[in-house]
Amino acid sequence: MFPIGKIFQKINGSFEDILKLVKKITEYFLKLHWKSPRVVLSIVLACIFIFSGGYYLSQTTSAVNIIVNGQELGYVSSKSEAKKLVEEVLSAQAKDLEVEVQTEDEIIYKSIRVPKEEYQENLIQTSALLAAITPYIEGSGLKVNDKIIAVLPNDQAIEEVLSKFIEYQSKPSETNNVISTEIEEKVEKTKVKVNPQELKTIQETLDMLIQGDITVSDYRVEQDDSLWLIARKNNMLTDEILTANPNLSEDSILQLGQVIQLSRMEPFLTVISKGERVVSETIPFDVETKRDNSLGYGKSVVKQAGKDGEKEVTYSYVEENGKLLEKTVIQEKVTIEPVKQVVAEGPARPIAVAYSSSRGSGRVPGLIWPIKGRINSYYGYRNGEFHTGLDIDGDTGQPYVAAAPGKVIIAGWGGNYGYTILIDHGNGVTTRYAHSSKLAVYAGQQVDQGQVIGYVGSTGRSSGPHVHLEVMTNNKTLNPLNHL
Numbered sequence: 001m002f003p004i005g006k007i008f009q010k011i012n013g014s015f016e017d018i019l020k021l022v023k024k025i026t027e028y029f030l031k032l033h034w035k036s037p038r039v040v041l042s043i044v045l046a047c048i049f050i051f052s053g054g055y056y057l058s059q060t061t062s063a064v065n066i067i068v069n070g071q072e073l074g075y076v077s078s079k080s081e082a083k084k085l086v087e088e089v090l091s092a093q094a095k096d097l098e099v100e101v102q103t104e105d106e107i108i109y110k111s112i113r114v115p116k117e118e119y120q121e122n123l124i125q126t127s128a129l130l131a132a133i134t135p136y137i138e139g140s141g142l143k144v145n146d147k148i149i150a151v152l153p154n155d156q157a158i159e160e161v162l163s164k165f166i167e168y169q170s171k172p173s174e175t176n177n178v179i180s181t182e183i184e185e186k187v188e189k190t191k192v193k194v195n196p197q198e199l200k201t202i203q204e205t206l207d208m209l210i211q212g213d214i215t216v217s218d219y220r221v222e223q224d225d226s227l228w229l230i231a232r233k234n235n236m237l238t239d240e241i242l243t244a245n246p247n248l249s250e251d252s253i254l255q256l257g258q259v260i261q262l263s264r265m266e267p268f269l270t271v272i273s274k275g276e277r278v279v280s281e282t283i284p285f286d287v288e289t290k291r292d293n294s295l296g297y298g299k300s301v302v303k304q305a306g307k308d309g310e311k312e313v314t315y316s317y318v319e320e321n322g323k324l325l326e327k328t329v330i331q332e333k334v335t336i337e338p339v340k341q342v343v344a345e346g347p348a349r350p351i352a353v354a355y356s357s358s359r360g361s362g363r364v365p366g367l368i369w370p371i372k373g374r375i376n377s378y379y380g381y382r383n384g385e386f387h388t389g390l391d392i393d394g395d396t397g398q399p400y401v402a403a404a405p406g407k408v409i410i411a412g413w414g415g416n417y418g419y420t421i422l423i424d425h426g427n428g429v430t431t432r433y434a435h436s437s438k439l440a441v442y443a444g445q446q447v448d449q450g451q452v453i454g455y456v457g458s459t460g461r462s463s464g465p466h467v468h469l470e471v472m473t474n475n476k477t478l479n480p481l482n483h484l
């Protein structure tokens with residue numbers, strides 16, 4: 001047949017286009033003389049033209065082809081429909097966030113007529129559109145020390161994450177008055193274009209900040225290292241080392257110079273908080289011993305049971321991500337007075353005299369710390385057991401010193417105490433240093449304050465190298481922290 005359809009397709013025709021064409025043809029006829037052969041032929045042609053056009057229109061439909069970056073994806077009925085669909089596909093990527101999803105892809109909406117059948121077969125699929133269009137959003141990047149660690153919908157979201165993280169780390173409460181907080185790292189916000197999939201919610205970012213970043217580093221095994229010691233040196237758990245080194249087990253023998261992996265979570269951000277905290281602390285009761293010669297050798301009777309008191313302590317602190325860096329007691333208020341324990345004691349066995357310490361006023365001289373270190377365990381009740389000393393963290397082999405001048409009365413193995421030293425400072429005051437790896441003094445020796453007397457270890461009942469320091473007057477223990 002006459003290729004009228006092709007002509008129409010070229011016109012790229014909507015119905016209005018065809019009407020325009022018909023009008024033009026009519027105008028042409030009006031200028032001509034009636035009954036001329038030219039006119040008759042023209043009328044016949046026009047009729048064919050119009051009938052074919054009508055037929056064509058009845059067999060085809062107007063459609064809009066969506067072309068993304070030159071790729072034809074299929075049809076929809078109109079341009080507005082096409083735009084709406086693209087809009088929907090883009091905004092569906094925003095998840096539940098209030099962001100505008102955009103694309104830099106070239107999208108062309110091409111109006112055409114297609115046979116109805118073809119139109120039905122090539123209706124556009126949302127999935128095809130999703131796959132073809134690359135969406136992006138302009139978010140706000142959280143930049144820590146010049147590295148973007150997360151992208152959020154906007155600046156306010158970042159502000160919210162940061163304030164929530166600060167609150168998480170500083171934990172303000174009725175008994176914790178946080179005075180100031182500060183993030184140590186350089187934190188910035190920066191505009192950044194990302195795929196909506198990369199966008200993080202406030203909660204996701206907060207969780208990420210709390211969990212920290214995994215960093216892996218090599219560790220070269222040193223003399224006398226054990227998994228436990230390496231873990232302690234690096235502030236990790238043995239299990240964490242084992243997880244990062246599947247070739248190792250708890251019983252593995254480490255070779256000097258062997259390289260193992262240390263992977264750990266490092267915080268992205270460090271919050272330094274300063275404030276004042278109120279805590280309730282136990283005041284351990286004192287024990288007063290009275291000589292009672294009517295009792296037998298070495299016998300003792302409790303005349304009055306002791307009872308711990310309680311005090312409300314206010315201290316100022318500096319914390320780093322919730323870890324105490326500095327602590328200064330500002331105020332102490334006794335809320336419950338302790339009741340001292342009174343013990344009647346018979347005379348000591350004569351044999352014990354040679355080893356027993358002096359007796360006296362019990363006034364404790366100024367003591368110095370045997371080693372500088374973190375306190376692993378305080379004096380007082382600990383899991384239902386009374387801890388009679390102060391555990392000060394140290395490294396195996398690290399020397400420690402006498403807290404005050406005095407005479408060594410015990411230097412040797414002391415069961416649970418491991419290798420232990422007991423120094424008599426006169427006036428009934430003694431100090432004990434337990435769990436040593438090695439001792440540097442002997443019983444009977446006179447020592448000065450600050451003189452090296454032993455080396456840190458983990459002998460006896462101990463879970464790691466530390467100095468267990470006891471301070472006693474007349475053989476009853478005191479809280480060393482009150483005298484250091």
Ligand SMILES: [Zn+2]
Nearest residue numbers: 389390391468
């Ligand atoms: Zn201890």
